[in-house]
Amino acid sequence: MRGGMVFQRVKQLKFALQVNSAPYSSQGSETAYRFAKAAMQLGHEVDRVFFYFDGVYNALGYSAPPEDEKNVVGLWTTLAAQKKIDLVVCVSAVQRRGWAHNESDNDSLQGLVAKGFRISGLGQWVDAAIKADRTLTFGGDS
Amino acid sequence: MRGGMVFQRVKQLKFALQVNSAPYSSQGSETAYRFAKAAMQLGHEVDRVFFYFDGVYNALGYSAPPEDEKNVVGLWTTLAAQKKIDLVVCVSAVQRRGWAHNESDNDSLQGLVAKGFRISGLGQWVDAAIKADRTLTFGGDS
Amino acid sequence: MTSAFLFVFSRPPHSSLHVLEMLDMTLTAAAFDQNVSLLLIDDGVYSLRVGQKPESRECRDVSAIFDSLEIYDIDSVYVEQESLAGRGLRSGDLGLAVDILPRSDVGALMRRQTVIVNV
Amino acid sequence: MTSAFLFVFSRPPHSSLHVLEMLDMTLTAAAFDQNVSLLLIDDGVYSLRVGQKPESRECRDVSAIFDSLEIYDIDSVYVEQESLAGRGLRSGDLGLAVDILPRSDVGALMRRQTVIVNV
């Protein structure tokens, strides 16, 4: 009976992830991406990834690196297109780093970030962390 | 006699500086700025500051942070307007971080950087380091 | 829903936005009525030191934000005893009333949390 | 003009662009016909280890660049003895012929340089 499988998959959790380092000075963003993918493949939910501290550089003004270089941000953009996952870039961290403070509304700041990401506030992180069973933080220096 | 002063100021050196860390995760950019200013005030030359590694974030797509926040990049822009100092952002480091690889000529990449900085290659760093009496490197994690 | 949030401050202040942005997270979690604690370890203990003069480098005075934690109903500010003593500091050198915690109790404190943030 | 350039590799490879971009600087200095040396210390010694499989994380193989140093007339690649031994590695574990240098000689090596880059 198919119903039996439900009991075997009891431990399906909700994850919230946070990425706190720039894409090419630490492996944090890439580790978070691979963790998210593996978690979803195992049937868990990864509702939101929050980009904070220098992690906001993962989304800012990005086009794409030369083709022989690795493209961490492209991985996130592709994932967001394939799966239901909310990639949030912290507005105050963006503004502190000097990005477009004149455009105070999130809609116009939205034009600065790469495809698949959205600009919002820290409340989105707290909200995700409260709803999640597990919150993981990635980043640090290498 | 005024000529005598020349002998007292014999040790006027040429400096090359390098900034290797992002503006808000390390104090390196600010220390380099203050060192450059002090050196020029003492009569030394600071020909060139080269921004490399995550140091390129000091110049990328910058507008200005909110007014109550500190503005490291603005300090450089102001200095470049006041003094003869060459602020060079490394083109390959910029491109590896995903910035506008389609625009291969430096002229169009130039539109991405803050006022007072220019885009160029590593040769500019080697050239400055060869001509300088002292080369100093700033950055690191905090 | 209420979760237990622990914010671990382990970096020195002043050279980066780390402490300021950690405090922003802390206050936001508090504004959502969560159970919020802070733990200062390693060079993070320097954040609470009295006599800091951030205006001498034109950066934000984080000690004012630490002072405001009370208003936000932050449960506890823990400082690891060994981190403090190992830097020649005593609780009297800190600008805030804190709970001093031996290193051997840090593990148990962490186990009681739902969310732990370090950077 | 010819200057003596020393590039100090002290970080582990693979988690960042540090090693790749240091090598770019190194090769550019060599292309300008400067006297170029490399010094690997601390976790920087891992860069030369044989058997690395960077393709398993889709990043550039820096060992191929290290291999090409000879072509560029790089004077010397020094590895600090204590850094190597302290990680359980021997010169046979490295994919390049290097000069092993005791820590007590690092200071003298540095003093002979005009430009020293570390990151």
Added chain:
Amino acid sequence: MLHLVNFPFSEAEAAKRILSRMAPKDVLLFIENGVCAVERGAPAACEIDSFAEVVEIYALLPDLKTRGIGAASLLQCVQIIDYPGFVTLAVENGPVQSWFR
């Protein structure tokens, strides 16, 4: 709970400082450059070995491979896992704490 360490300890003392903050039955996973810490001969190998009686110790396979570290050169107390294993450790051992350099 699960502890993540993403950097190799440069000194035995640094390892002791961080490992002493773990509680009995906690789980410790080395990721990214952290996997260099669990090789035999690494600067804090002895300290990690002695903590293996208190905490379970793992290392992430793709990060080992990238760095050319074979299973044979690891400390005996270390178990190797892949990303699904990482997820399962996080599922079974909340909360999760990251330690950085």
Added chain:
Amino acid sequence: MLHLVNFPFSEAEAAKRILSRMAPKDVLLFIENGVCAVERGAPAACEIDSFAEVVEIYALLPDLKTRGIGAASLLQCVQIIDYPGFVTLAVENGPVQSWFR
């Protein structure tokens, strides 16, 4: 030559490792967060003190002020300088090497 250190040593061993790479008569300047290293009671205070026979040791005043570190709490072997003094040290002691965490 001039060595710059911009981080506080967390362990005595870390200090030893870096200080051992300096040659007699070298000059050592602590800047940024590094100024915390030269306080009495700091983790590597003894090691720094013992190296003062070999190298001249300085700390950068504005960075001390920012962090609330008064001259009275510094190791006796440490001399305080400002930015012009930093420039002069670099002028008189080439080459310059930066040490990072």
